[in-house]
Amino acid sequence: MTHDPALDAHEHAEHAEHAAHAGDPFISQVSITVAILAVLAASVGSLETVEEGRAITASAEAVLRQDEATDAWNEYQADSLKKHVYGIAADAGGPRAAKYAATAKDQVAKQDEIRKRAQEDEADRDKLMKESALHEHRHHWLTGGATLIEIGIAICTVAIITRRRSFWRGSILLAVVGLALFGAAYLA
Template structure:
């Protein structure tokens, strides 16, 4: 619409406007249905975005924990190298074997602690990965539900233009599929 009193809108807008001001029951019913479907679709769209953001956040957390685990494994490797050098030093002539033996024992204990920490971090990383995968699955369900609602809205618009009853029923059917997919997403199915 321009500022000079001339306005242009699409056929669907035209039909909705006339339905709001007229007494055409069919058009009024389709207009209300379209508004309801748009609201449901918006809710599904919000949920789809939220679950996608959660999936990305969880994947980021998994990567952080995986990096921390990798750092622990590098630390473990450094202790292994020191242990190997101490074991090698014990075989050299004229060295204090007991000194190097105690170092080897110390490195073995330190490595066991480091290994336990690394394995815990890897388990946490895997848990975050699983949470991310679950959120992405739920995101896909919400997105499917939203898409079904958008298509149902498009069919409702075509129904207004053509006044075909079968399109009205197709719109309702597809809206029902969208709601079922939304329920599946909500139930984490």
């Protein structure tokens, strides 16, 4: 079963509208609270989904950068072997010794470029992993915030059924704590 914050918000608003027709001012206040909380829950839930997607995307990009760095280091090692082979061939002497020595020297310059590329890929990977962790951190805080607001909506329903203000106040308190978690997601 999938969770759709927008659909949940719509359903809660409809229930609140039906309860508001009862004519009781308290019921009307609680119904308005339900509608407001439903909008807040949908908003926080949507941001939660966005942060989750960003975390996954940044993590996937980090894996790609790691693959590119690994490929570059493999190329670096292969060129290192070539450099040594040409160096041995140059040391052996013969008519092509100068050419082998030049090729070995060229491999050193090529290796420097490859090392730089590999290190840049690793730096990008590290940056993307930190970005992914930040989005994941926000996702967790937003999950808590949306959950508390949704619990507040459920408690509002209890307040409507029992006509007890303490439940209504409790639901508002939960929503305030949920909004504090929302704020913590972007401040922490």
